[in-house]
């Protein structure tokens with residue numbers, strides 16, 4: 001896979017999956033523009049400090065991003081151990097605000113990848129409330145409507161990932177005419193600094209059983225990065241508006257329950 005001469009924006013570039021993605025893209029020849037609230041090391045060609053929970057900070061960041069832009073990987077995210085409003089802002093509002101500002105600047109045939117989560121797999125069950133939020137374009141209006149739902153932070157994490165999956169479909173549908181593909185990638189558990197929070201907030205028993213189904217370990221960040229690069233591949237392929245689950249097969253357990261046969265550990 002070559003990304004020579006391609007300029008790709010990566011959020012969450014300072015840690016975990018975002019850091020691994022930025023490095024993999026640079027190794028594949030891309031010019032990487034990293035955004036994060038924490039400084040990044042040497043894994044970006046250009047780094048912009050940006051707080052995705054603050055629209056003014058996103059406005060300032062976008063002014064510093066030069067065209068052409070051939071790809072956008074929205075990877076930054078926070079777990080449900082933070083306050084619900086922060087989770088909602090970073091994981092959904094900020095992702096959407098940045099994407100909506102960058103869409104007109106994207107080159108034809110550019111690719112967008114939004115990182116959701118298998119925690120968002122239940123998006124069909126809450127589609128009515130999700131779509132009602134998706135129709136509220138304004139930051140403050142949408143935040144106010146979310147606050148009316150009185151959701152706790154753990155539930156908010158799942159909800160934001162459901163919103164990301166649906167927002168991905170929406171943007172795919174309105175960018176199709178110029179060949180811009182928009183997909184989401186939904187990791188299962190990944191060995192990054194926020195994984196311990198997920199074991200606390202989502203439950204050790206559930207995550208242990210999913211880990212067993214996936215072969216006895218959680219994913220490494222570069223295994224998720226490779227899937228993101230696949231979806232960003234500038235050669236393009238006939239995948240658009242879809243959610244790619246990248247969990248080593250763990251989700252099989254959720255779908256088949258007792259019928260699923262745990263594999264022998266394989267590394």
Ligand code: NAI
Pocket residue numbers: 011012013014015016017018035036037038050051052053075076077078079090115116117118186187188189190191192193194195198
């Ligand atoms: P991480 O904590 O290693 O990286 C998240 C990055 O987002 C950090 O660099 C952090 O500074 C940045 N970030 C946080 N708040 C921000 C803000 N206000 N503005 C800008 N940047 C901000 O976590 P990880 O695991 O790499 O997470 C990447 C994505 O993968 C997230 O969207 C997460 O929800 C998702 N994910 C992670 C899983 C896991 O088990 N680690 C499982 C499923 C999804």
